[in-house]
Amino acid sequence: VMRADRRVDGLAYARASVGGDDATQAVLEICRRLDRRDINALLLSGAAISWFNIIDLVAVFEEVSRPLICLTYEESEGLEKYLREYFPESEEKIERYRTLGGREKIKLKTGYELFVRVHGATVEEARILLNKFTLDGRVPEPVRLARMAARAARKVEEGLASGSE
Template identity: 50%
Template sequence: MRLHVEKRAIRALGIAESFRKNSTNAVLAGVVMRSDLVIDGVAYSTTTVRGDDATDAVIGLYRALDRNDINVIMLGGVVISMYNIIDLDRLYSTLSLPIIGVTFEESEGLEEHIMRAFQGEKAEMKLEAYRRLGSREKVILKTGHHVYIRCAGTNIRVAKRALNKFLLQGAVPEPIRVARLLARAMLKYAR
C-alpha cells in the first residue's frame, strides 16, 4: 500500500509501550488518529520484557482494531521492552501498510548493550535482528526538532511528511504521544 500523505485526511496507528524493568510484561498501546488529530480508536496488547514477541504483539494489536482505513503505522521505537525487537520488514509484509519507526535520541547503537544483556545463541539472535533493522535516518521536522526514523514500505521523504502531518509541537507525533500516555496510564492502573 502506498502512503498518500497529500490526501487531506489519512489515519495513523501510533503505537508505544510502557514497562517496569523488573516486570515480565510491558503494555503496548495503539491509537488510531485521523490527520485532523481526532482519536478514532484504541487497542492494547502486551509484550515480554527481554522477549522476542514485539512484532507479533504489534500485528495482534492492529488486527484487534479490525480496521481497513489505517494508512500508516507509527512506532514509538523499534527496540522496545528491553531489547524486544520489532521486525519492520515482517510487519510491512504481513500488514501491507507503511511502517515508520521513530526514536528521539541520538545513539551509538545497541550492540554492546545487547551483548551485555544476553549470552550465547540468544545474544547472536538479538544482534542479528537488530542489524537487520539497518541504520536510522535523522529527520528535521516542521517544528525544528529532529527524530531518527527507520521505514518499511515507504521512503524517508514521505515518512517525514507523514510525521509532520501529525505533529502539533515538539518532536513527538500525536499518535505516538497519545499512545505513550495511554500505555503509561494502563501500566499504572495495572499495579
C-alpha cells in the same frame, strides 16, 4: 488509531514481555485487534521496546502492507554492545537488531530532529506525514497519545496487582 484530522478513532492493547522476543507479535496483535482497513500508515516509537524486545520491522510491514515509520529521538552508537552484554547466548536477538538497518535523520517543521526507519514509503513521505501529526516538539500526536494510554493502563494494572484500586 488517529485520523488525519487528529481525532482518535480506535485503541487497542497487547503485551510484550520484558527482555523477551515477542514484540513483533504484540504489534501484529494490535493490528489484528483493530482490524481496520482504513489505516494508512503505522508509527512505532522505537524498534526495541520493553528492555531489548526487538520488533522485526520487515515482518510487521509485510503483514500489514502499510507504510511503517519507526521513530527514535536521539543519536546513538546502537544497542549491539548491550545486547551482547545482557543476552550473550542470543544470536537471534542480535541478528534481529542488525536487520533493523540504519536510521535517517529528518528535521520537522517544529525545528526538532528525529531519526526514522521507513518501510513502504520514502523518507520524504515520512517527514511529510510526521509534520502533519507533530504539533510541537518532536513526538507526533499518535505516539504521544499511545504513550499516555499505555502509562494509564500500566498504573491501573499495578494498582490491581497491589490490591488497591
